[in-house]
Amino acid sequence: MRLVRTALALGAALLAALPAWAQPAADTVAAIRARGQLLCTVSPSTVGFSLPDSQGVWRGIDVDYCRAVAAAILGDPNKIRIVPSSTQQRFTMLQSGEVDLIVRTTTWTLGREASLGMAFAGVNVYDGQGFMVHRDSGVTGARQLDGATVCVQPGTTTELNLADYFRANNLRYTPVVIENVEEVRSAFINRRCDVYTNDSSSLASFAASQGPNANRYLLLPEIISKEPLGPAVRKGDWRFFEIVRWTHFALVTAEELGMTQANIDSFASSTNPDVARFMGRSGDLGRMMGLENDWAVRVVRAVGNYGEVWERNLTPIGFPRGVNNLWTRGGLQYAPPMR
Structure with missing residues (x-):
């Protein structure tokens, strides 16, 4: 018994000595639901990615990703708080729990993922x-x-x-x-x-x-x-990581299937098995992640498909889609099967 107590005490001491980001992760989804809001950090002034409009409403592809994740978890894309950050503040804000998610023109690198306690959930813009x-x-x-x-x-x-x-x-x-x-x-x-x-x-x-x-x-x-830009979360809370990752894949899959913000509800009676799973009528995919089964439908209703998000935000600034096209059109955007 004494050996067990010693081992437990040693384990606790070692755990306490770890940096904050290496401690066991909190339940981010539960925290988001409890406060009724997703906390998302973005660049303060990058046209097409994140910038307040004349009414003070944040616009851009990164902001749309924040809204999409909020729609998946909370069912409402407006339940977000945008927290702008500098290039040097962003990682500390995530590590400390000040925000839940970075979607801030941030490049996915080995060094950042290995040393900063963060995991990239996908690539929303392949850049250079x-x-x-x-x-x-x-x-x-x-x-x-x-x-x-x-x-x-x-x-x-x-x-x-x-x-x-x-x-x-x-x-x-x-x-x-x-x-x-x-x-x-x-x-x-x-x-x-x-x-x-x-x-x-x-x-x-x-x-x-x-x-x-x-x-x-x-x-x-x-x-x-190569500058693959994408959303990042704290390591350890893999349920939240899955939700952010598959929110991105849902946007890409919706474009592949021809689903848009305007026509998504017309797919409700489709007999296509891929569509039925996407719509939440079979497969229980949402419940596997702790979400409602129609979570992907909520995402598309909120912001449209990946192509719509791109056209709304990046086409107007003259940034060609290029390698960010779907894989079926010679691009790199490719979603694993939703099944």
């Missing part, structure tokens, strides 16, 4: 890092950037990729490191730096936000990295 210059600079390719000053945010994969690219190509550069994205953009506009580097989607978002001045800037053709 690019360079933007002032059109009147005469620069048309990244190999012409030797000696340039480059605006970049700290603590990002962008900063690391920038250093790797210039080193690999024997180019010199001077980083202008600024944390706040609005200040980065302002510095570039005011020519404190020659180049602005970020994910190409973010650069397209920046140009779109400039209205009639958008033509002053040129996005160079080179893409120097």
Whole structure:
């Protein structure tokens, strides 16, 4: 008995010594239901991804993913609280439990998943890092950037990729490191730096936000990295992880099946077995995750299918769908079977 007590005490001591993110996970779904709200962190000002409109309502593909998860769990896409964060705040906010979910133009990397106590649940945008210059600079390719000053945010994969690219190509550069994205953009506009580097989607978002001045800037053709962007949750609470992951897959599957926000209810009597499972009429897939069986229907009613989410948010900023097309159209978006 003494040995058992000693072992238990040792186990408790070891557990207490673990960092907060490595402790046994709380029941995130239960916490969301108890407060009646999903807490979701996004970028504060990225057109097409997350930005308040003139009425103060948050819009963008990342915001739509927050709404989709809320619809799956709470049955109401409006039961969310959007908490904007900086690139350096976002991970701490998730680790501490200040938010339930990150959907914030965040790149899925081994280092982040292995060391920060977070798990990525999917890829909502396959992206890549690019360079933007002032059109009147005469620069048309990244190999012409030797000696340039480059605006970049700290603590990002962008900063690391920038250093790797210039080193690999024997180019010199001077980083202008600024944390706040609005200040980065302002510095570039005011020519404190020659180049602005970020994910190409973010650069397209920046140009779109400039209205009639958008033509002053040129996005160079080179893409120097893989940047799979997607939602992330705390490790350990695998039920919540499953819900977030399959919410993404439900959006993709809905597009594959031709289901839209407008026509989803017309599939209620379909005899197609895949459709019947999606609609919750067979298979008990929702209950397997602790949800209502029509959870996927609620998701599509809330935000539409993946293609609709893209068209509503990213097409208007001129970001081509490209590799983000369905696999049946030559893209990378592919959902495992919902069965």
